[in-house]
Amino acid sequence: MKNITLVLAVFSVVLSCGGPGSKNQSSELESEVEQTTITRKQFDSNNFLLGKLEERTFPNVVETSGIIDVPPKNKVVVSAITGGFVTKTPLLVGDQVKKGQILVTLENQEFVKMQQQYLEVFNQLDFLKSEYERNRTLFEEKIASEKKYLEAKSNYETHLARYHGLKKQLQMLNISPSRVEQHIITNEAAIYAPINGSITKINVATGSYVSSSDEILEIVxxxxxxxxxxxxxxxxxKVEKGQRILFQIPEASNETHLAEVYLVGASIHETQRTIKVHGHLEDENHRFLPGMFVDAKILTDSHEAFSIPDQAVLSSEGSSYLLKLVSENEENLVFEKIKVMPGNSFEGFTEIQSTTNLSPGDKFLVKGVFDLFGN
Structure with a gap:
């Protein structure tokens, strides 16, 4: 497809430097000027395209990385209030749950004892209350002694406190006190979903024993x-609220997604010298999962620069080049390989930072470069 003529021009440039601390340095530069000739027929049949440098606005970016995450209130680790054996685990990782849905059912004989104690105290309260009120009336009428009144009061208030304590424990176990008062006693206690979400971890199986310190499952x-x-x-x-964020999930795809800086942390990590930046996503119909790694660019401000389409930039052995049109006739087009220093790439265009040997009227091959030189 191509006919390449190599023209070798070797020259040296010596830059003198001042005293110590001067930014000028001595260097010697050797360059090869490589010319490529393409026939007009090749150019047309392969849909090659010429273009010029265009002045374009490029954002200044801060490159960073992080993860997809959720607020602490949107991630719940479910544990048991009291230990027990798992009797039912109807869910799998990935299942969607609603707030109030049963997650796990536990069995423990201690649940039965707690209900018995609650029922005993509940049944004694009416009698102890009437005794307390009777002794209070007799004491006020100076018929009964203060000792009997205080004993009745102490006995009633002690049982009342125990009643409220046991009632609260039953409620925490999701056992209905009103059913216990009707003499309906169970040896099982259910654990319900505290939020809507997806099951991301399950650490138990039917028949396993869990204690109050064990993490049963996680909901996000x-x-x-x-x-x-x-x-x-x-x-x-450089970073402040409201700036745009471009980010990718490198392990998933090359697609670029949008977000916005919502919060910038107020303190620096003492050893790592970093700060956290919280960004809100613009796309609500995403399929992101918490924990995904992201590469991100925060767009801070902008500047004007000459640019060329990304596909016009040829990279080879750590250097970048453009194919500049140096001559053409009815039969051939001759291109010269010009070394350039590219800057940021944004929305399909690459910033060209070195334009010393280029002019606004120069034409470049902007489509077909990789067809000529391969990958």
Missing amino acids: DKDHIHLELTLFEKDIL
Whole structure:
């Protein structure tokens, strides 16, 4: 497809430097000027395209990384109030649950004892209350002694406190005190979902024993997924609320997604010298999962620069080049390989930072470069 003529021009440039501390340095530069000739027929049949440098607005970016995360209130680790044996685990990882839905059912004979104690105290309260009120009346009428009145009062209030304590424990176990008062006693206690969300972890199986310190399962509500980015100290003053964020999930795809800086942390990590940046997603119809790693660019401000389509930039052995049109006739087009220094790439265009040997009227091959030189 191509006919390449190599023209070798070797020259040296010596830059003198001043005294110590001067920014000028001595260097010697050797360059090869490589010319490529393409026939007009090849150019037309392969849909090659010419273009010029265009002045374009490029954002200044702060590159960072982080993860997809959810607020603490949207992630719940479910544990048991009291230990027990698992009798029912109807859910699997990935299942959606609603707030108030049964997650796990536990069995323990201690549940039965607690209900018996509650019922005994409940049945004694009416008698103890009447005794307390009777002794109080007799004491006020100076018929009964103060000792009997105080004993009745103490006995009633002690049982009343125990009643409220046992009632609260039953409620925490999701056992209905009113059913116990009707002499309906159970040896099982259910654990209900505290939030809507998806099951992300299950650490138990039917028949296993769990204690109050064990993590039974985890629920994550993905309705408020956000970016949790880590910013280095040198970039902190460049970032503020409202700036746009472009991010990718490198392990999943090359697609770029949008977010916005919502919060910038108020303190720096003492040893890592970093700060957290909280970003809100613009796309509500996402499929992101908490814990996904992200590469992000925060767009801080902008500047004007000459640009060329990304596909016009040829990278080879750590250097970048453009194919500049140096001559053409009815039969051939001749291109010269010009070394350039590319800057940021944004929305399909690459910033060209070195334009010393280029002019606004120069034409470049902007489509077909990779067809000529391969990957």
